[in-house]
Amino acid sequence: ERLAAMGPDILRAGWQALLSWPGTSERAAAIRVPTMIVCGERDSPALLAGSRRLAELIPGAALHLIAAAAHCPQEEKPAEFNAILKDWLLGPA
Numbered sequence: 001e002r003l004a005a006m007g008p009d010i011l012r013a014g015w016q017a018l019l020s021w022p023g024t025s026e027r028a029a030a031i032r033v034p035t036m037i038v039c040g041e042r043d044s045p046a047l048l049a050g051s052r053r054l055a056e057l058i059p060g061a062a063l064h065l066i067a068a069a070a071h072c073p074q075e076e077k078p079a080e081f082n083a084i085l086k087d088w089l090l091g092p093a
Helices: 008-020 023-030 045-057 078-090
Strands: 036-040 062-066
Touching (some): 036 078
């Protein structure tokens, strides 16, 4: 609902700001803590590509794609999202 209420100019400006920020590619490789990236498999192609790229850049990062979810898998598929998060936080038994 929040995204639907935004006009195209706001969305375009936000996207341009993300594209022009150099921090992700320059700093991601320096992350040395366990990192999990979760996104919905139905998110926009550009954001899916960005999530995959971030997972490649961060050493040892895990990438989880949630089926039948788009940009907010924590809201669209909360049980699945929470199970992934719980498993990540508890770690191997």
